[in-house]
Amino acid sequence: DAKTTQPNSMESNEEEPVHLPCNHSTISGTDYIHWYRQLPSQGPEYVIHGLTSNVNNRMASLAIAEDRKSSTLILHRATLRDAAVYYCIPSGGYNKLIFGAGTRLAVHP
């Protein structure tokens, strides 16, 4: 399983962009990079995933480095509801998600 390194915590102000980094230098060539988040008192929630190209959806954008050793989740305009723990999870063919400690994002009004 690929190892990941994420900041323990980050802070943002409401309506500002947030860039959440993840280092996954041991990722294999076929591993997808998944991002999930867990809001307080809820189960994890899928955010986005990608393989090589940058990806966008209604929730966020995922920027993947050319060497795939790192990626960045971008929340374009943080809201209070985005306060959560964000997990970066490389996976591929393992039929499981290996959660690390994640990054706890605090959003200030």
Next chain:
Amino acid sequence: KAGVTQTPRYLIKTRGQQVTLSCSPISGHRSVSWYQQTPGQGLQFLFEYFSETQRNKGNFPGRFSGRQFSNSRSEMNVSTLELGDSALYLCASSLVLIGTGTNTEAFFGQGTRLTVV
């Protein structure tokens, strides 16, 4: 459409007892996986079932077991409960095998909070 449903939401058991937790996946989803979440260990993978077959298993003792029925509903069982089994148990469902590419995102339930006393 209805999300992943886990029952019960809360449970208190005594050491040595056994417990069965239930998970109903999103309609049409064939993959169900289970996770344990504790403050000390975070989210840990227990096992995943796809089409009634266990496809992957995490590093948990044999006291933890599960099964999946033909309608994709799943149960997990913990026998001879220990205090350390107190945790939030989360179930996730996916259209196909989790993490294997497109359409593989997992949808999590709200969990069952198990307290062992």
